[in-house]
Amino acid sequence: MSQGARGRFLSLEGGEGVGKSTQARALAAALRARGVDVIETREPGGSAGAEAIRALLLEGSADRWGPRAEALLFAAARADHVDKTIQPALDAGTWVICDRFLDSSIAYQGGADGLGADAIRAVHAIGSNGLLPDRTLLLTLPEAVAMAREAARDAGRPDRFGKRDADYHRRVTTAFRLLAEAEPARWRIVEARGSAEAVTQALLAQLEDLL
Template identity: 60%
Template structure:
């Protein structure tokens, strides 16, 4: 049996990653591919429990290092129990966020070094990286409009951080994609979901 593929979708708040994950999964299933759609933090019962600790509105006490440790713990369980078994049986795994979000949010936004984040990832998840990372990039105005429509005044604890934090996150994603163009495909996410989906399929060399 051939190995499947592991595809991660990355980007800042309001990029439309969840929508694109769903559209990509639908397109793959139409082509007869087994697809597992998942998210981070989450994807397994243990990781979902950690998600509640990380994103709950009452979780204001986590510092960047504690966050990084919690994300790494959730990811370790996710990789071992869901991602690797699915890929090894030949399925495609489409994941809404992976380690590059930790690098951008706890690293670029929170001030930890990339080496620290990646050392936690090496310990917890054997350094697993996606076969391809789709970085969906949207302008700040577009992202703000989408978030207002989606969340109103109820953004989660990380999504509700100040604009300068999210600017550092965006700059970090830009650095990662520029430094590793073989793993990252940059997707213009300012258009309609259908327009962005077409760009995603092109990046994966999958026709309409």
């Protein structure tokens, strides 16, 4: 990365069990091997303030927060995350790979919970100055495969979102697809059913124009 150039902001999105966290790490390693200065981060979390809010969002019963309170907590965490971690890294010329970002709030609270995308975007415009990724990579899996992976990962200890029923997660998946179809310049859809290495290569292929 040339001195003074802005870094690239990449997000990985998708429903539960599609392998976002694994692929975020692998993609970061692959980019570093190409000489790219990159950091990995996540939502909710990624800064001290946002990590404190993460515990509130992920722990407890599925109905601990209503959709509006949940959306505002995510927005508060995101505002701190952008201010303390993402924007400084981009300004320094570092690439940022984020495991979930605004589009998860649109898909979950805006779509599956029915608050609407416009409401989520309005809060984001205030809290995070409307920052969007340069490229959003949507990982997809058949429902049965994703559910089996999620069950194996959680080993009986799902977070608040993992505790929600299959119909809720179908609405999330539908919302992500609609977002990707509506904004093809930013989004790329990647099938996550192959080996982890093959999926990483498929993700890299969707970034060639940015490298």
